[in-house]
Amino acid sequence: MTDEIKKDLALAGIDVNGGIDRCMGNEGLYERFLKKFLNDGNWEGFMKAMDGKDYKTAESCIHSLKGVCGNLSMDSLYASASEITGFLRASEYEKAEMLAKKAGAEYKAVCDAIKRWF
Amino acid sequence: MAACFEGEEARVMIIDDNEINRELLKNIFENSYKTEEAENGREGLEKILDHAEYLSAILLDVVMPEMDGIEVMRELNARGVQKKVPVFLITADPRDEIVREAYSLGVMDVIGKPVVPYVVKRRVDSVVELFEARKRLLNRVEEQESEIFAQAQRIIELNKGMIEALSTAIEFRSGESGEHVRRIHDITAYMLENTPLGNGLSKEEKEQIAIASIMHDVGKIAVPDAILNKPGKLTPDEFEIMKTHTIKGAELLERIPQMKRHNAFKYAYDIARHHHERYDGRGYPDGLKGGEIAVWAQIVSLADVYDALVSKRVYKDAYSVDQAVEMIRTGQCGVFDPVLMESFLACEADIRRIYRR
Numbered sequence: 446m447t448d449e450i451k452k453d454l455a456l457a458g459i460d461v462n463g464g465i466d467r468c469m470g471n472e473g474l475y476e477r478f479l480k481k482f483l484n485d486g487n488w489e490g491f492m493k494a495m496d497g498k499d500y501k502t503a504e505s506c507i508h509s510l511k512g513v514c515g516n517l518s519m520d521s522l523y524a525s526a527s528e529i530t531g532f533l534r535a536s537e538y539e540k541a542e543m544l545a546k547k548a549g550a551e552y553k554a555v556c557d558a559i560k561r562w563f
Numbered sequence: 564m565a566a567c568f569e570g571e572e573a574r575v576m577i578i579d580d581n582e583i584n585r586e587l588l589k590n591i592f593e594n595s596y597k598t599e600e601a602e603n604g605r606e607g608l609e610k611i612l613d614h615a616e617y618l619s620a621i622l623l624d625v626v627m628p629e630m631d632g633i634e635v636m637r638e639l640n641a642r643g644v645q646k647k648v649p650v651f652l653i654t655a656d657p658r659d660e661i662v663r664e665a666y667s668l669g670v671m672d673v674i675g676k677p678v679v680p681y682v683v684k685r686r687v688d689s690v691v692e693l694f695e696a697r698k699r700l701l702n703r704v705e706e707q708e709s710e711i712f713a714q715a716q717r718i719i720e721l722n723k724g725m726i727e728a729l730s731t732a733i734e735f736r737s738g739e740s741g742e743h744v745r746r747i748h749d750i751t752a753y754m755l756e757n758t759p760l761g762n763g764l765s766k767e768e769k770e771q772i773a774i775a776s777i778m779h780d781v782g783k784i785a786v787p788d789a790i791l792n793k794p795g796k797l798t799p800d801e802f803e804i805m806k807t808h809t810i811k812g813a814e815l816l817e818r819i820p821q822m823k824r825h826n827a828f829k830y831a832y833d834i835a836r837h838h839h840e841r842y843d844g845r846g847y848p849d850g851l852k853g854g855e856i857a858v859w860a861q862i863v864s865l866a867d868v869y870d871a872l873v874s875k876r877v878y879k880d881a882y883s884v885d886q887a888v889e890m891i892r893t894g895q896c897g898v899f900d901p902v903l904m905e906s907f908l909a910c911e912a913d914i915r916r917i918y919r920r
Contacts, residue, residue, distance in 0.1 A: 466588065469680050474590055477581050485583070508626050512655035513583050515677030523677070530656065 446472055457558035458521030467516060474549045478517055478546050485513060488552050491509055495545060503541075504533040514555075522551045564687070572597045574617050575687070578607030578635070579624035579653070584676070588622055588653070591680045592687070596620075604630030608638050612646075618648045619691045623670075625661060633661065636668040643743040645669035649690045653678065682872070722825070723774055733784045737791045738877055743870060744777045749917045750866040751776040758906035760858055767826070772859045775830035779838045779863050782812025794877050809836050809848050833857050838864045843898040853900070861903050868896050869907075873918070874878045884915055 451461045461475075468474045494503035511526035522557040527549035532541040575596040579585045580603055589598045596619060604627050611621060621639075625632035630691035632652060639645050649671040654661070662673050671690050674683055731741040743912055752773035755761035761769055783791060786808050790801045797805060812835035816822050822831070837851060837860035844852030856864075870886035882890070890896050892904070899907075907914075 467677065467680055468590055473589060474586075478586070481583055485581075505626060508655060509581060512624075513581055515655060516584055516587050519678070527656075528682045 446476070450477065453561065454558050457554040458519060459555060460520050462510040463518035463520075465560065467518060471526055475517075476563060480563050481512065482517060482519075482554055483559060485510070487513070487530055488549075492549070495542065498538075500536075500538060500541075504530060519555055522548065525551055531559070568856060571693070573619040574614075576601065576607065576611060576618050576621045578602075578604065578622065578627070578632070580627040581624075584624065584653075587678065588683070591678070595688075603634060604635040605659050608635050611639065611644060612642070615644050615648055619694075620687050621648055621650045622653050622687070623650055633664060633668070636665060637672060640668045645671075647694075649687075649694050651687060651690075653683075674800040679751075692815055704744050708861075726774060726777055730781060733781055734887065736788065737783065743874070744780075746870050746917055747776050747779065747863060747866050750869070750914055751862050753914060753917065754862050754866075754906060754910065757910055760862060760903065760906050771827035772830045772834075775834050775859065776863045776866070777865065778812070778831045779834050780808060780810035780812065781815055782810065782835060784815070785811040792877055796878070806839070806847050809839055815917055830859050834860050834863045836860075838867060840864070841898045842900050845898070856900075858903070861881060861900055864897065865891070865899055865903060865907055869914075872896065882919075 446448045446461065446465075454461050459479075464478075465472050465475045468478070487506045491506035491510065492505050494500070494506060507526050507529045511523060511530055514526060525544055529541050529544050529548060531536070532544065575592045575594050576599045577585050577588045577592075577649050578601045579588070582602070585600050585602070589600065592789055598673055599610060599614075599618075606629070607621075607623070608630065611618065623632045623635060632654070636645070636650065636652075641652060644650075646669065650669065652662075652665045652670045652673045653676060654673065655676040657673050657675050665673060672686055726743060727741070730744045734741070734743050753773060754770065755764060755769040764772070786805055790797065790804055791860060793801065813832050816828065816831050816835055822828055825831075836848065837856055838858045840846035840849065840851045840860065842856070842861070843855060846851050868891060869887060872882045872890060875881045888908070891899070892908065
Protein backbone atom coordinates (compact mmCIF):
# COMPACT_ATOMS: atom_id res chain seq x y z
CA MET A 446 0.00 0.00 0.00
CA THR A 447 1.51 3.33 -1.07
CA ASP A 448 2.07 6.25 1.26
CA GLU A 449 -0.40 8.23 -0.82
CA ILE A 450 -3.18 5.76 -0.08
CA LYS A 451 -2.22 5.60 3.58
CA LYS A 452 -2.33 9.39 3.84
CA ASP A 453 -5.70 9.58 2.16
CA LEU A 454 -7.13 6.89 4.42
CA ALA A 455 -5.63 8.70 7.40
CA LEU A 456 -7.61 11.80 6.45
CA ALA A 457 -10.74 9.64 6.75
CA GLY A 458 -9.67 8.67 10.26
CA ILE A 459 -8.16 5.27 9.42
CA ASP A 460 -4.85 4.28 11.01
CA VAL A 461 -3.67 1.92 8.27
CA ASN A 462 -0.46 0.84 9.96
CA GLY A 463 -2.39 0.02 13.15
CA GLY A 464 -4.85 -2.03 11.09
CA ILE A 465 -2.11 -3.93 9.33
CA ASP A 466 -0.48 -4.66 12.68
CA ARG A 467 -3.75 -6.11 13.88
CA CYS A 468 -3.66 -8.39 10.83
CA MET A 469 -0.19 -9.46 11.97
CA GLY A 470 1.45 -7.65 9.07
CA ASN A 471 -0.78 -9.21 6.44
CA GLU A 472 -1.54 -6.17 4.24
CA GLY A 473 -3.62 -8.15 1.75
CA LEU A 474 -5.87 -9.39 4.52
CA TYR A 475 -6.33 -5.85 5.79
CA GLU A 476 -7.31 -4.62 2.32
CA ARG A 477 -9.80 -7.45 2.07
CA PHE A 478 -11.30 -6.42 5.41
CA LEU A 479 -11.62 -2.80 4.27
CA LYS A 480 -13.52 -3.88 1.17
CA LYS A 481 -15.69 -6.15 3.27
CA PHE A 482 -16.45 -3.26 5.57
CA LEU A 483 -18.40 -1.63 2.75
CA ASN A 484 -20.91 -4.48 3.03
CA ASP A 485 -21.30 -4.10 6.78
CA GLY A 486 -24.95 -3.27 7.33
CA ASN A 487 -24.66 -2.01 10.88
CA TRP A 488 -24.59 1.71 10.08
CA GLU A 489 -27.74 1.45 7.97
CA GLY A 490 -29.36 -0.67 10.64
CA PHE A 491 -28.41 1.90 13.26
CA MET A 492 -29.85 4.85 11.31
CA LYS A 493 -33.06 3.02 10.53
CA ALA A 494 -33.55 2.07 14.19
CA MET A 495 -32.80 5.64 15.32
CA ASP A 496 -35.40 6.98 12.90
CA GLY A 497 -37.95 4.55 14.28
CA LYS A 498 -36.86 5.36 17.87
CA ASP A 499 -36.00 1.64 18.33
CA TYR A 500 -33.08 2.45 20.59
CA LYS A 501 -32.44 -1.12 21.65
CA THR A 502 -31.76 -2.23 18.09
CA ALA A 503 -29.83 0.98 17.46
CA GLU A 504 -27.60 0.23 20.45
CA SER A 505 -26.94 -3.29 19.23
CA CYS A 506 -26.03 -2.06 15.71
CA ILE A 507 -23.76 0.77 16.80
CA HIS A 508 -22.11 -1.56 19.30
CA SER A 509 -21.32 -4.03 16.51
CA LEU A 510 -20.05 -1.24 14.27
CA LYS A 511 -17.83 -0.10 17.12
CA GLY A 512 -16.31 -3.57 17.40
CA VAL A 513 -15.53 -3.83 13.71
CA CYS A 514 -14.13 -0.36 13.18
CA GLY A 515 -12.07 -0.77 16.32
CA ASN A 516 -10.56 -3.92 14.89
CA LEU A 517 -9.94 -2.15 11.55
CA SER A 518 -8.35 0.87 13.28
CA MET A 519 -10.93 3.31 11.98
CA ASP A 520 -10.12 5.46 14.95
CA SER A 521 -12.43 8.49 14.61
CA LEU A 522 -15.48 6.42 13.69
CA TYR A 523 -14.60 4.01 16.49
CA ALA A 524 -14.48 6.88 18.98
CA SER A 525 -17.87 8.24 17.89
CA ALA A 526 -19.48 4.79 17.83
CA SER A 527 -18.17 4.14 21.34
CA GLU A 528 -19.64 7.40 22.58
CA ILE A 529 -23.00 6.77 20.94
CA THR A 530 -23.12 3.28 22.46
CA GLY A 531 -22.55 4.87 25.86
CA PHE A 532 -25.30 7.45 25.36
CA LEU A 533 -27.85 4.91 24.21
CA ARG A 534 -27.02 2.62 27.08
CA ALA A 535 -27.59 5.58 29.44
CA SER A 536 -30.86 6.43 27.60
CA GLU A 537 -29.45 9.81 26.56
CA TYR A 538 -31.11 9.65 23.17
CA GLU A 539 -30.75 13.33 22.23
CA LYS A 540 -27.02 13.28 22.74
CA ALA A 541 -26.89 10.07 20.70
CA GLU A 542 -28.83 11.67 17.84
CA MET A 543 -26.59 14.71 17.81
CA LEU A 544 -23.46 12.61 17.72
CA ALA A 545 -24.98 10.37 15.04
CA LYS A 546 -24.73 13.28 12.55
CA LYS A 547 -20.98 13.59 13.15
CA ALA A 548 -20.57 9.82 12.99
CA GLY A 549 -22.51 9.75 9.73
CA ALA A 550 -20.01 12.13 8.15
CA GLU A 551 -17.13 9.98 9.45
CA TYR A 552 -18.75 6.81 8.17
CA LYS A 553 -19.22 8.41 4.71
CA ALA A 554 -15.59 9.60 4.65
CA VAL A 555 -14.35 6.12 5.51
CA CYS A 556 -16.47 4.44 2.84
CA ASP A 557 -15.58 7.03 0.20
CA ALA A 558 -11.87 6.69 0.88
CA ILE A 559 -12.04 2.90 0.65
CA LYS A 560 -14.03 3.06 -2.58
CA ARG A 561 -11.48 5.48 -4.05
CA TRP A 562 -8.62 3.05 -3.74
CA PHE A 563 -9.98 -0.45 -3.71
CA MET B 564 -20.66 -31.08 10.58
CA ALA B 565 -18.57 -33.87 12.05
CA ALA B 566 -16.33 -33.83 8.99
CA CYS B 567 -14.89 -30.45 9.91
CA PHE B 568 -13.81 -31.84 13.28
CA GLU B 569 -11.72 -34.74 12.04
CA GLY B 570 -8.42 -35.41 13.73
CA GLU B 571 -7.40 -34.40 17.21
CA GLU B 572 -5.32 -31.33 16.50
CA ALA B 573 -5.68 -28.45 18.91
CA ARG B 574 -8.66 -26.31 17.91
CA VAL B 575 -9.86 -22.87 18.78
CA MET B 576 -13.57 -22.12 18.48
CA ILE B 577 -14.33 -18.55 17.42
CA ILE B 578 -17.87 -17.38 18.05
CA ASP B 579 -18.67 -13.88 16.75
CA ASP B 580 -21.53 -12.62 14.59
CA ASN B 581 -19.22 -10.40 12.54
CA GLU B 582 -17.24 -12.03 9.78
CA ILE B 583 -14.38 -9.49 9.89
CA ASN B 584 -13.93 -10.05 13.62
CA ARG B 585 -13.94 -13.82 13.14
CA GLU B 586 -11.40 -13.70 10.33
CA LEU B 587 -9.17 -11.37 12.26
CA LEU B 588 -9.03 -13.81 15.17
CA LYS B 589 -8.64 -16.73 12.80
CA ASN B 590 -5.63 -14.97 11.25
CA ILE B 591 -4.07 -14.59 14.69
CA PHE B 592 -4.51 -18.24 15.66
CA GLU B 593 -4.28 -20.25 12.48
CA ASN B 594 -0.51 -20.64 12.68
CA SER B 595 -0.72 -22.71 15.84
CA TYR B 596 -4.28 -24.03 15.94
CA LYS B 597 -7.00 -25.26 13.71
CA THR B 598 -9.94 -22.92 13.97
CA GLU B 599 -13.67 -23.47 14.00
CA GLU B 600 -16.17 -20.68 13.58
CA ALA B 601 -19.75 -20.00 14.53
CA GLU B 602 -21.69 -16.86 13.72
CA ASN B 603 -24.04 -16.78 16.65
CA GLY B 604 -24.32 -18.14 20.16
CA ARG B 605 -26.69 -20.96 19.34
CA GLU B 606 -24.59 -22.34 16.51
CA GLY B 607 -21.48 -21.99 18.67
CA LEU B 608 -23.07 -23.82 21.59
CA GLU B 609 -24.15 -26.70 19.37
CA LYS B 610 -20.69 -27.10 17.89
CA ILE B 611 -19.07 -26.94 21.31
CA LEU B 612 -21.37 -29.54 22.84
CA ASP B 613 -20.83 -31.86 19.89
CA HIS B 614 -17.06 -31.66 19.95
CA ALA B 615 -15.86 -30.28 23.28
CA GLU B 616 -13.17 -32.98 23.51
CA TYR B 617 -11.36 -31.54 20.48
CA LEU B 618 -11.35 -27.93 21.64
CA SER B 619 -8.37 -26.18 23.22
CA ALA B 620 -10.07 -22.82 23.70
CA ILE B 621 -13.29 -20.95 23.03
CA LEU B 622 -13.29 -17.25 22.02
CA LEU B 623 -16.72 -15.86 22.71
CA ASP B 624 -18.23 -12.53 21.65
CA VAL B 625 -20.88 -11.06 23.93
CA VAL B 626 -23.43 -9.17 21.81
CA MET B 627 -24.77 -11.60 19.22
CA PRO B 628 -28.14 -12.50 17.68
CA GLU B 629 -29.94 -15.79 18.52
CA MET B 630 -28.09 -16.31 21.77
CA ASP B 631 -25.63 -13.91 23.31
CA GLY B 632 -22.27 -14.76 24.83
CA ILE B 633 -23.46 -14.68 28.43
CA GLU B 634 -26.32 -17.08 27.64
CA VAL B 635 -23.84 -19.41 25.92
CA MET B 636 -21.67 -19.21 29.01
CA ARG B 637 -24.60 -20.14 31.25
CA GLU B 638 -25.26 -23.24 29.13
CA LEU B 639 -21.58 -24.21 29.18
CA ASN B 640 -21.41 -23.65 32.92
CA ALA B 641 -24.49 -25.82 33.52
CA ARG B 642 -22.63 -28.67 31.78
CA GLY B 643 -19.22 -27.96 33.30
CA VAL B 644 -17.62 -27.46 29.86
CA GLN B 645 -15.64 -24.41 31.04
CA LYS B 646 -13.70 -26.66 33.44
CA LYS B 647 -12.30 -28.66 30.53
CA VAL B 648 -12.05 -25.99 27.83
CA PRO B 649 -10.98 -22.45 28.71
CA VAL B 650 -13.44 -19.79 27.56
CA PHE B 651 -12.33 -16.23 26.69
CA LEU B 652 -14.84 -13.45 26.46
CA ILE B 653 -13.94 -11.07 23.64
CA THR B 654 -15.96 -7.91 24.01
CA ALA B 655 -16.02 -4.36 22.65
CA ASP B 656 -17.18 -2.99 25.97
CA PRO B 657 -16.09 -4.84 29.06
CA ARG B 658 -18.76 -3.44 31.35
CA ASP B 659 -18.36 -4.24 35.01
CA GLU B 660 -21.59 -6.19 35.47
CA ILE B 661 -20.96 -8.32 32.37
CA VAL B 662 -17.36 -9.04 33.27
CA ARG B 663 -18.39 -9.96 36.80
CA GLU B 664 -21.08 -12.34 35.62
CA ALA B 665 -18.76 -13.83 33.00
CA TYR B 666 -16.11 -14.61 35.60
CA SER B 667 -18.65 -16.05 37.99
CA LEU B 668 -19.77 -18.38 35.18
CA GLY B 669 -16.22 -19.62 34.78
CA VAL B 670 -14.80 -17.51 31.94
CA MET B 671 -10.99 -17.67 32.17
CA ASP B 672 -10.23 -14.21 30.82
CA VAL B 673 -11.95 -11.17 29.35
CA ILE B 674 -10.23 -9.61 26.35
CA GLY B 675 -11.25 -6.20 25.01
CA LYS B 676 -11.91 -5.26 21.37
CA PRO B 677 -10.18 -3.93 19.38
CA VAL B 678 -7.92 -6.90 19.89
CA VAL B 679 -4.16 -6.58 20.07
CA PRO B 680 -2.90 -9.73 18.30
CA TYR B 681 0.14 -10.64 20.35
CA VAL B 682 -1.73 -9.94 23.60
CA VAL B 683 -4.68 -12.14 22.66
CA LYS B 684 -2.38 -14.87 21.41
CA ARG B 685 -0.22 -14.74 24.50
CA ARG B 686 -3.11 -14.78 26.94
CA VAL B 687 -4.89 -17.63 25.18
CA ASP B 688 -1.68 -19.65 24.76
CA SER B 689 -0.78 -19.41 28.44
CA VAL B 690 -4.16 -20.62 29.59
CA VAL B 691 -4.29 -23.40 27.00
CA GLU B 692 -0.88 -24.54 28.20
CA LEU B 693 -2.07 -24.44 31.78
CA PHE B 694 -5.12 -26.54 30.96
CA GLU B 695 -3.03 -29.05 29.03
CA ALA B 696 -0.45 -29.31 31.79
CA ARG B 697 -3.25 -29.84 34.27
CA LYS B 698 -4.78 -32.53 32.09
CA ARG B 699 -1.42 -34.29 31.70
CA LEU B 700 -0.83 -34.12 35.42
CA LEU B 701 -4.26 -35.49 36.17
CA ASN B 702 -3.74 -38.38 33.76
CA ARG B 703 -0.37 -39.07 35.35
CA VAL B 704 -1.85 -39.06 38.83
CA GLU B 705 -4.58 -41.45 37.72
CA GLU B 706 -2.01 -43.74 36.15
CA GLN B 707 0.10 -43.67 39.28
CA GLU B 708 -2.89 -44.32 41.47
CA SER B 709 -3.83 -47.44 39.56
CA GLU B 710 -0.18 -48.52 39.54
CA ILE B 711 0.04 -48.10 43.30
CA PHE B 712 -3.21 -49.95 43.74
CA ALA B 713 -1.96 -52.82 41.59
CA GLN B 714 1.29 -52.92 43.57
CA ALA B 715 -0.61 -52.95 46.84
CA GLN B 716 -2.71 -55.84 45.53
CA ARG B 717 0.45 -57.74 44.58
CA ILE B 718 1.94 -57.14 48.02
CA ILE B 719 -1.24 -58.35 49.70
CA GLU B 720 -1.23 -61.44 47.49
CA LEU B 721 2.44 -62.05 48.26
CA ASN B 722 1.83 -61.65 51.98
CA LYS B 723 -1.03 -64.08 51.83
CA GLY B 724 1.11 -66.46 49.79
CA MET B 725 3.93 -66.32 52.36
CA ILE B 726 1.51 -66.88 55.21
CA GLU B 727 -0.03 -69.84 53.41
CA ALA B 728 3.39 -71.24 52.61
CA LEU B 729 4.52 -71.03 56.23
CA SER B 730 1.31 -72.54 57.55
CA THR B 731 1.23 -75.29 54.96
CA ALA B 732 4.85 -76.22 55.69
CA ILE B 733 3.97 -76.64 59.34
CA GLU B 734 0.79 -78.60 58.62
CA PHE B 735 2.83 -80.76 56.27
CA ARG B 736 4.71 -82.17 59.24
CA SER B 737 1.53 -83.68 60.57
CA GLY B 738 0.81 -85.30 57.23
CA GLU B 739 -1.64 -82.61 56.13
CA SER B 740 -1.69 -81.17 52.67
CA GLY B 741 -2.22 -77.46 52.07
CA GLU B 742 -5.90 -78.25 51.85
CA HIS B 743 -6.54 -78.04 55.57
CA VAL B 744 -5.45 -74.41 55.93
CA ARG B 745 -7.24 -73.46 52.74
CA ARG B 746 -10.48 -75.02 54.00
CA ILE B 747 -10.19 -73.32 57.40
CA HIS B 748 -9.70 -70.05 55.54
CA ASP B 749 -12.72 -70.67 53.32
CA ILE B 750 -15.03 -71.82 56.10
CA THR B 751 -14.06 -68.83 58.26
CA ALA B 752 -14.54 -66.41 55.39
CA TYR B 753 -17.86 -68.01 54.46
CA MET B 754 -19.28 -67.81 57.97
CA LEU B 755 -18.21 -64.18 58.41
CA GLU B 756 -19.72 -63.21 55.08
CA ASN B 757 -22.95 -65.16 55.29
CA THR B 758 -24.02 -65.37 58.91
CA PRO B 759 -24.78 -62.79 61.61
CA LEU B 760 -21.38 -63.67 63.13
CA GLY B 761 -19.79 -61.16 60.77
CA ASN B 762 -22.06 -58.31 61.84
CA GLY B 763 -20.17 -55.17 62.78
CA LEU B 764 -17.01 -56.22 60.93
CA SER B 765 -15.86 -54.41 57.80
CA LYS B 766 -15.02 -56.23 54.58
CA GLU B 767 -11.31 -55.64 55.30
CA GLU B 768 -11.60 -56.99 58.83
CA LYS B 769 -13.33 -60.12 57.59
CA GLU B 770 -10.55 -60.66 55.05
CA GLN B 771 -7.92 -60.16 57.73
CA ILE B 772 -9.62 -62.67 60.03
CA ALA B 773 -9.76 -65.22 57.19
CA ILE B 774 -6.02 -64.73 56.56
CA ALA B 775 -5.34 -64.94 60.30
CA SER B 776 -7.23 -68.26 60.47
CA ILE B 777 -4.60 -69.80 58.21
CA MET B 778 -2.03 -69.39 61.00
CA HIS B 779 -4.05 -71.05 63.78
CA ASP B 780 -1.67 -74.01 64.13
CA VAL B 781 1.75 -72.41 63.45
CA GLY B 782 2.72 -73.28 67.04
CA LYS B 783 2.85 -76.94 66.03
CA ILE B 784 6.32 -76.23 64.69
CA ALA B 785 7.45 -76.41 68.33
CA VAL B 786 5.84 -79.82 68.91
CA PRO B 787 8.14 -82.83 68.37
CA ASP B 788 7.38 -85.15 65.45
CA ALA B 789 6.91 -88.13 67.74
CA ILE B 790 3.96 -86.46 69.44
CA LEU B 791 2.60 -84.66 66.39
CA ASN B 792 2.50 -87.82 64.30
CA LYS B 793 1.76 -90.39 66.99
CA PRO B 794 -0.85 -92.76 65.60
CA GLY B 795 -2.37 -93.70 68.96
CA LYS B 796 -3.74 -91.79 71.91
CA LEU B 797 -1.39 -89.29 73.54
CA THR B 798 -0.27 -89.80 77.14
CA PRO B 799 -1.20 -87.00 79.56
CA ASP B 800 2.38 -85.69 79.37
CA GLU B 801 2.37 -85.78 75.60
CA PHE B 802 -0.97 -84.03 75.54
CA GLU B 803 0.42 -81.28 77.78
CA ILE B 804 3.17 -80.72 75.21
CA MET B 805 0.66 -80.82 72.37
CA LYS B 806 -1.41 -78.14 74.11
CA THR B 807 1.55 -75.73 74.09
CA HIS B 808 1.13 -75.24 70.34
CA THR B 809 -1.44 -72.52 71.11
CA ILE B 810 0.87 -70.42 73.26
CA LYS B 811 3.92 -71.15 71.11
CA GLY B 812 2.01 -70.13 68.01
CA ALA B 813 0.98 -66.79 69.48
CA GLU B 814 4.57 -66.20 70.67
CA LEU B 815 5.97 -67.07 67.27
CA LEU B 816 3.68 -64.60 65.53
CA GLU B 817 4.54 -61.93 68.05
CA ARG B 818 8.24 -62.33 67.35
CA ILE B 819 7.97 -61.68 63.63
CA PRO B 820 8.09 -57.86 63.34
CA GLN B 821 6.43 -57.83 59.91
CA MET B 822 3.64 -59.97 61.29
CA LYS B 823 3.22 -57.76 64.30
CA ARG B 824 2.73 -54.77 62.02
CA HIS B 825 0.28 -56.67 59.81
CA ASN B 826 -3.36 -55.66 60.14
CA ALA B 827 -4.27 -59.30 60.64
CA PHE B 828 -1.90 -59.69 63.60
CA LYS B 829 -4.36 -59.12 66.45
CA TYR B 830 -6.69 -61.71 64.94
CA ALA B 831 -3.87 -64.15 64.19
CA TYR B 832 -2.56 -63.87 67.74
CA ASP B 833 -6.01 -64.36 69.23
CA ILE B 834 -6.83 -67.29 66.97
CA ALA B 835 -3.50 -69.08 67.46
CA ARG B 836 -3.77 -68.77 71.25
CA HIS B 837 -7.47 -69.35 71.73
CA HIS B 838 -8.68 -71.74 69.08
CA HIS B 839 -8.80 -74.53 71.70
CA GLU B 840 -10.74 -72.62 74.32
CA ARG B 841 -14.23 -73.95 75.07
CA TYR B 842 -17.45 -72.06 75.60
CA ASP B 843 -17.87 -73.75 79.02
CA GLY B 844 -14.39 -72.63 80.12
CA ARG B 845 -12.86 -76.09 79.99
CA GLY B 846 -10.57 -75.45 77.04
CA TYR B 847 -6.93 -74.39 76.95
CA PRO B 848 -4.54 -72.60 77.39
CA ASP B 849 -6.33 -69.86 79.34
CA GLY B 850 -9.65 -71.48 80.24
CA LEU B 851 -11.62 -68.56 78.80
CA LYS B 852 -15.36 -69.00 78.76
CA GLY B 853 -18.42 -67.63 76.99
CA GLY B 854 -18.04 -64.15 75.63
CA GLU B 855 -14.41 -63.99 76.79
CA ILE B 856 -13.50 -65.92 73.65
CA ALA B 857 -13.42 -63.67 70.60
CA VAL B 858 -15.87 -64.62 67.89
CA TRP B 859 -13.04 -65.20 65.36
CA ALA B 860 -11.32 -67.66 67.66
CA GLN B 861 -14.64 -69.46 68.17
CA ILE B 862 -15.31 -69.69 64.44
CA VAL B 863 -11.84 -71.10 63.70
CA SER B 864 -12.22 -73.51 66.60
CA LEU B 865 -15.44 -74.89 65.16
CA ALA B 866 -14.06 -74.96 61.60
CA ASP B 867 -10.98 -76.83 62.87
CA VAL B 868 -13.07 -79.46 64.67
CA TYR B 869 -15.37 -79.89 61.67
CA ASP B 870 -12.46 -80.26 59.26
CA ALA B 871 -10.66 -82.68 61.57
CA LEU B 872 -13.76 -84.87 61.83
CA VAL B 873 -14.42 -85.12 58.10
CA SER B 874 -10.74 -85.66 57.24
CA LYS B 875 -8.56 -88.69 57.70
CA ARG B 876 -5.85 -88.17 60.33
CA VAL B 877 -2.97 -90.35 61.53
CA TYR B 878 -4.94 -91.19 64.64
CA LYS B 879 -8.37 -91.64 63.04
CA ASP B 880 -10.41 -92.28 59.90
CA ALA B 881 -12.70 -89.71 58.32
CA TYR B 882 -16.26 -89.44 59.57
CA SER B 883 -19.11 -88.80 57.17
CA VAL B 884 -20.28 -85.22 57.04
CA ASP B 885 -23.60 -86.08 58.63
CA GLN B 886 -21.88 -87.90 61.46
CA ALA B 887 -19.53 -84.95 61.97
CA VAL B 888 -22.38 -82.46 62.16
CA GLU B 889 -24.23 -84.71 64.59
CA MET B 890 -21.13 -85.06 66.81
CA ILE B 891 -20.69 -81.29 66.91
CA ARG B 892 -24.39 -80.62 67.50
CA THR B 893 -24.58 -83.06 70.41
CA GLY B 894 -21.45 -81.66 72.05
CA GLN B 895 -19.27 -84.73 71.59
CA CYS B 896 -16.45 -82.64 70.15
CA GLY B 897 -16.32 -79.46 72.12
CA VAL B 898 -18.77 -76.96 73.52
CA PHE B 899 -19.68 -73.95 71.39
CA ASP B 900 -21.65 -70.77 71.77
CA PRO B 901 -25.30 -71.56 70.87
CA VAL B 902 -25.40 -68.58 68.53
CA LEU B 903 -22.30 -69.82 66.71
CA MET B 904 -23.76 -73.32 66.58
CA GLU B 905 -27.02 -72.03 65.12
CA SER B 906 -25.19 -70.06 62.44
CA PHE B 907 -23.02 -73.03 61.62
CA LEU B 908 -25.91 -75.45 61.29
CA ALA B 909 -27.78 -72.93 59.13
CA CYS B 910 -24.99 -72.72 56.58
CA GLU B 911 -23.41 -76.16 56.96
CA ALA B 912 -24.94 -77.31 53.65
CA ASP B 913 -23.10 -74.51 51.86
CA ILE B 914 -19.86 -75.25 53.68
CA ARG B 915 -19.96 -78.82 52.31
CA ARG B 916 -19.53 -77.31 48.87
CA ILE B 917 -16.07 -76.05 49.88
CA TYR B 918 -15.05 -79.72 50.05
CA ARG B 919 -16.27 -80.54 46.59
CA ARG B 920 -14.04 -78.03 44.80
